[in-house]
Amino acid sequence: MSSHNLDVYMPVLILMAFAIIMVIGALLVGKLIRPSNPTDLKLTPYECGEEPIGSAWSNFNVRFYVIALVFLIFDVEGALMFPVAAVFKKFVEIGEGGAVLASFLLFIVVLSLGVVYCWKKGDLDWVKSYQVSGKKDK
Amino acid sequence: MNSTVVSYLSQAPGYGFLTSKLSEVLGFDATGIVNFLIFFIVTLVMVNIMAAIGGLGTYAERKISADLQMRQGPNRVGPFGILQFLADGVKMILKEDIIPRQADKFMFHLAPFLCLVGVFMTLAVLPFSSGLALTNLNIGVFYLLGVSSLVGVGIFLGGYSSNSKWSMLGGMRGASQIVSYEVPVTLTILSVVLMAGSLSFDVITEAQGGFPHEWFILHNPFTFIGFFVLFIGALAETNRAPFDLPEAESELVSGYHTEYSGMRFGFFALAEYIEVFVVCGVCAALFLGGYKVPFNLGTGDFLVKAFPAIEPMLAKQVGNFLQLGAFVTKTLALYYVVIWIRWTLPRLRVDHLMVLCWKYLTPIALFNLVGCAVWLYAFEGKSIWYLIFKSGAAAAGAHH
Numbered sequence: 331m332s333s334h335n336l337d338v339y340m341p342v343l344i345l346m347a348f349a350i351i352m353v354i355g356a357l358l359v360g361k362l363i364r365p366s367n368p369t370d371l372k373l374t375p376y377e378c379g380e381e382p383i384g385s386a387w388s389n390f391n392v393r394f395y396v397i398a399l400v401f402l403i404f405d406v407e408g409a410l411m412f413p414v415a416a417v418f419k420k421f422v423e424i425g426e427g428g429a430v431l432a433s434f435l436l437f438i439v440v441l442s443l444g445v446v447y448c449w450k451k452g453d454l455d456w457v458k459s460y461q462v463s464g465k466k467d468k
Numbered sequence: 469m470n471s472t473v474v475s476y477l478s479q480a481p482g483y484g485f486l487t488s489k490l491s492e493v494l495g496f497d498a499t500g501i502v503n504f505l506i507f508f509i510v511t512l513v514m515v516n517i518m519a520a521i522g523g524l525g526t527y528a529e530r531k532i533s534a535d536l537q538m539r540q541g542p543n544r545v546g547p548f549g550i551l552q553f554l555a556d557g558v559k560m561i562l563k564e565d566i567i568p569r570q571a572d573k574f575m576f577h578l579a580p581f582l583c584l585v586g587v588f589m590t591l592a593v594l595p596f597s598s599g600l601a602l603t604n605l606n607i608g609v610f611y612l613l614g615v616s617s618l619v620g621v622g623i624f625l626g627g628y629s630s631n632s633k634w635s636m637l638g639g640m641r642g643a644s645q646i647v648s649y650e651v652p653v654t655l656t657i658l659s660v661v662l663m664a665g666s667l668s669f670d671v672i673t674e675a676q677g678g679f680p681h682e683w684f685i686l687h688n689p690f691t692f693i694g695f696f697v698l699f700i701g702a703l704a705e706t707n708r709a710p711f712d713l714p715e716a717e718s719e720l721v722s723g724y725h726t727e728y729s730g731m732r733f734g735f736f737a738l739a740e741y742i743e744v745f746v747v748c749g750v751c752a753a754l755f756l757g758g759y760k761v762p763f764n765l766g767t768g769d770f771l772v773k774a775f776p777a778i779e780p781m782l783a784k785q786v787g788n789f790l791q792l793g794a795f796v797t798k799t800l801a802l803y804y805v806v807i808w809i810r811w812t813l814p815r816l817r818v819d820h821l822m823v824l825c826w827k828y829l830t831p832i833a834l835f836n837l838v839g840c841a842v843w844l845y846a847f848e849g850k851s852i853w854y855l856i857f858k859s860g861a862a863a864a865g866a867h868h
Contacts (some may be wrong), residue, residue: 331685334490338603338604338605338606339605340507340590340603340700341507341592341602341603342592342603342605342611343493343592344507344508344511345511345515345588345589345592345602346585346588347583347590348511348512349500349515349517349585349587349588349589350585352515352588353581353584353585353735353830354521356561356731357565357672357731357732359561360561360562360565360731361557361565363561363562363786364563364565364730365564365566366562366564366565368564368566372566373566373567373568373569373729374568374569375568375570375571375630375632375633375635376632376634376721376726376727377632377633377634378721381502382632384635385570386630386631386632386636387628387631387633387636390636390640391504394644395832397644397647397648397822398643398644398647399653400826401647401648401650404651404654404790404830405650405651405654407656408651408654408658409610410612410656411658412658412661412667413597413720415658415659415661415662416665416667418662418665418841418844419662419663419664419665419844419849420665422848422849423848425675427844429847430847431841431842431845433754434848435838435841438496438834438841440832442831442834443832445826445831445834448603448826448858449826452656454473454822454823454826454827455819455823460564466815467682
């Protein structure tokens with residue numbers, strides 16, 4: 331396959347255009363035939379019949395951000411490993427696999443140390459980390 | 469235009485005729501136009517088929533769940549209720565589109581788009597057969613991981629922009645769940661990439677054989693565990709039960725799409741069902757031999773051998789249909805398992821979900837990755853069956 335040929339991405343663009351056209355088309359067709367009589371009550375956020383109090387955009391628990399940060403680190407490291415994984419077999423075939431394997435394993439060890447650190451620090455416990463940091467504050 | 473479908477169809481006898489005729493009429497080389505047209509039509513058909521599969525997914529879900537709970541399920545519209553999804557679709561288009569007053573309107577409109585576009589874009593690399601994949605990117609796996617993340621963004625935006633507490637909780641849960649499970653999924657896919665030595669779905673499928681013992685799932689113990697890690701991660705990424713916390717209907721009303729109504733809600737549902745199909749297809753392609761058919765029937769050479777007079781293109785066509793059948797069978801079998809799991813297992817708790825991901829699946833996936841790398845180096849990529857056979861043969865030889 332022509333690896334350096336940007337033409338192969340053309341189908342991707344066409345597919346994207348198709349998806350967008352399909353969504354817009356369905357919505358436009360719907361707009362022509364569906365009823366539209368909004369009332370004040372209809373447009374309030376659904377809270378099981380209660381009057382909604384305040385906005386939903388309030389402060390959110392910090393543990394979601396911790397998860398996001400941990401994910402970011404892992405995903406970047408995962409992305410860095412993709413090229414190595416893709417060429418590793420070729421190196422093994424020409425008998426040079428040892429050096430690549432060693433560096434690959436070294437990288438994974440660093441990655442695992444990250445897991446161990448997060449684990450030890452309690453960032454992976456959903457509830458416990460919350461309680462620990464709560465106690466510290468008091 | 470260099471796509472698999474086009475390069476495959478360009479071998480058809482009518483293609484050359486059409487191109488030369490069009491070139492004559494237009495006065496310049498029309499190959500590009502013809503290729504574009506072919507691709508356009510194929511994509512149109514594909515998108516519509518996938519939308520139908522998404523719709524049929526909702527039907528299958530209801531029918532199978534009814535079967536598991538000894539109910540009838542939908543049985544009014546069409547034979548066995550199979551047209552139920554069309555009726556639902558019409559109903560959704562006719563429903564009023566309500567956008568909450570306090571919502572972030574732009575984001576609210578954008579969220580279903582991102583979900584559906586993300587899912588449809590993953591179709592580009594799904595290898596249905598050796599001739600039927602919209603395009604064969606050399607970084608197919610990487611592309612798929614990247615594009616499918618759009619769905620997560622869509623789910624989070626849907627939850628955030630609604631400005632409803634249920635939606636916000638669902639969106640936050642969805643975002644944290646999808647990003648968390650991306651780590652074990654990425655690491656497991658990495659181990660397959662390692663074994664096949666390529667990021668292209670085509671090469672990964674071709675590295676496997678038609679029989680189960682030639683599939684990557686039974687290649688070695690590490691890939692065997694890897695398949696289950698990938699499958700569990702895929703369930704979580706598509707928000708399927710037991711990982712359906714973002715929409716958890718018994719606690720969050722409907723989660724991230726609580727405020728969505730009519731067709732916009734329909735897009736979320738459609739995206740989910742198509743994504744399940746795509747994810748099952750990816751599992752099948754990476755671990756279950758994809759479109760490979762036993763005895764190399766997929767190439768169509770057996771027909772040429774049996775009937776030498778047959779046109780090679782026709783033989784190839786037949787082979788392709790067999791491959792398509794193999795791929796779809798494997799994918800639908802996984803699809804059935806996904807639905808089966810949904811109606812069998814109770815939902816996980818949020819903390820259990822995170823513990824499962826970070827304390828079990830991620831270390832297991834890392835271990836698998838190391839195992840695969842060492843296996844590849846130590847045994848030069850030979851499968852466990854080859855090693856058993858060889859040691860067995862050696863033992864038999866020593867015995868004599």
